[in-house]
Amino acid sequence: MRVDARKRDLYLGIGFLLFSIGVWIASLSIKHLVVARISSSFVPQLAAIILAILSIILILQSVFGAPKSSAETEPAAEQEDQSVSKRKRRVQLTFLLILFYLLFLEPVGFLITTALYLFFQFWVLSRRKPNLVVYAITAISTSVIIYYLFVKVFVLFLPAGILG
């Protein structure tokens, strides 16, 4: 467990070090005003340098440091593999659902996309036997209520899509 946390920090340190180098390279293309002592690339470059130094410290800490205090290690040890993979799947599916939701929001419109997103998201997150009829009713009514609440009451613009 502790070894894992240290290994993770090692990889993180390396990752952030590479990231800071990337930032530095990207910042070289920022245009300069000749007259100013400090140009627009100063702060990003300074930040990149500090981030690189901190990453190196993190790497050194993870290689040479004493074991991390308990506060930093993850609380729950891997319980059963089954529940872990289930959890991972839930996270991945949630992620994909939100992604699709955003992709189709504008072309298809708020009402339909939201209802569909909610329905599937309820399903993915449910821990017990899913009650699909209830999910469908809740999803559709929520979508309609939110749409009218925002468009009519709060006068915000939402994508109407193919219904518009």
Added chain:
Amino acid sequence: MLEMFYVGFAQVLALKPLVLIFLGVGVGIVFGAIPGLTATMAVALFLPITFGMHPVEGMSLLIGLYIGGVSGGLISAILIKIPGTPSSIATTFDGYPMAEKGEAGKALGAGIFYSFLGGWFSFLVLFFIAPPLADIALKFGPPEYFSIAIFSLTLIASLSTGSTIKGLMSGIVGILLSCVGTAPIDAFPRFTFGFRELDGGFNLLPALVGLFAITEILKTAESDIEIKLEHIANYKIKGFGFSAKEFVQQLGNFIRSALIGTGIGILPGIGGGTSNILSYIAAKKMSKHPEKFGTGILDGVVASETANNASIGGALVPLLAMGIPGDTVTAMLLGGLMIHGLSPGPLLFTTSGNIVYGIFAALIVANFVMVLMEYFGIRFFVRLLKIPKHIMLPIIIVFCVVGAYGLNNRVFDAWSVMLFGVIGYAFEKWGFPLAPVILGFILGPIAETNLRRGLMMTQGDFLPFLTKPVSGAFLVIALASVVYSVIKERKRTKG
């Protein structure tokens, strides 16, 4: 000052602001009571709705949400032993044991009462400190603002939970994210990689919603914890549950906790989530009977619930006087003021004094509303704990998207929500604190603009930043706080 309070109350004591305060406090308590939903999220979700409102109305709603959100956490802390928000973590230590002993009503009553008092204490501090502080801050130039921003950044990084190194790294990542878009002063584009949408940079609101709300739903998707109703303790509230004698006994504890809460609130970047624990520890250390802490004594609940609400007024001090948020919720309030074209800072008192005092009045009213609603509505809030999370969280995601989209009517902002959500989730997994990211995001541009403006004034000479007393002092404290926390951490990892 009194006249200004009349002006403030005149604006708030009208039908619409009052309805909004009731709505805000009610929704806030719900967010506070339900584990996983926090005051920060409540304010983030309702920010977009305030676009179309008068500033005082919008702020009334947000202040209601803030106070409700911090106060609602005690319900679940005491009744199901799960803190509703980080602000009520220490409330579980003695609150739940009290409930187990059959004193749930007493714990709830005292929690509500001391939340109210703690809030009041910090408001008085706010009312007396913020205006003169703003007067002083009026004389500040770019060097002072630069140094205060740097000071705030180092402080939040070193005081946040976990490793100082990771806290500092989070802060730097926040600064880098704020660099995307048009640079201050000379307006050259940075890190836009040719995307026109990135020219304006990331908006604060999608950043906040993504970091806090999306991260939360992904975390919930991962966890297996489900609240079971059988675990809700029985309770009966009668009066506030404690006697006048007990009130006198708790007076010292109350004052100490209120001071800790307000002080922690004033410090940039940390708020109720830290103060309730520190105040609990302090109460235990100073107590004549420390061994009784954790067994269900009133002292523990009083310490925690006084301190977390006392942080509200404290956190508003630097926000209103200098435009520097005292915690994540006030970072959101900063956004709330900015969408109305108001930039918080010393000038706000002179240019928009009526709004500042409107906010003060809203605080006082919302605090009363909080006691009433929490006391009489507790049955209702407990019932809400039953709503399954797999129904609630997706609906919140929809609100996030609506809010982010409504900002500029472009899907790009909804994408930024996603991006920040991924960053937040990854950081959370990797043990990086999130608060420094958002503070870096807000304070980075303040520091940069003032640094470059200051250097223009001094013809490129950095020395005045160090020799000006206020500016120099803050830079020295900033350095000291980093050195101190690094030494402390070395000791911890070695010992």
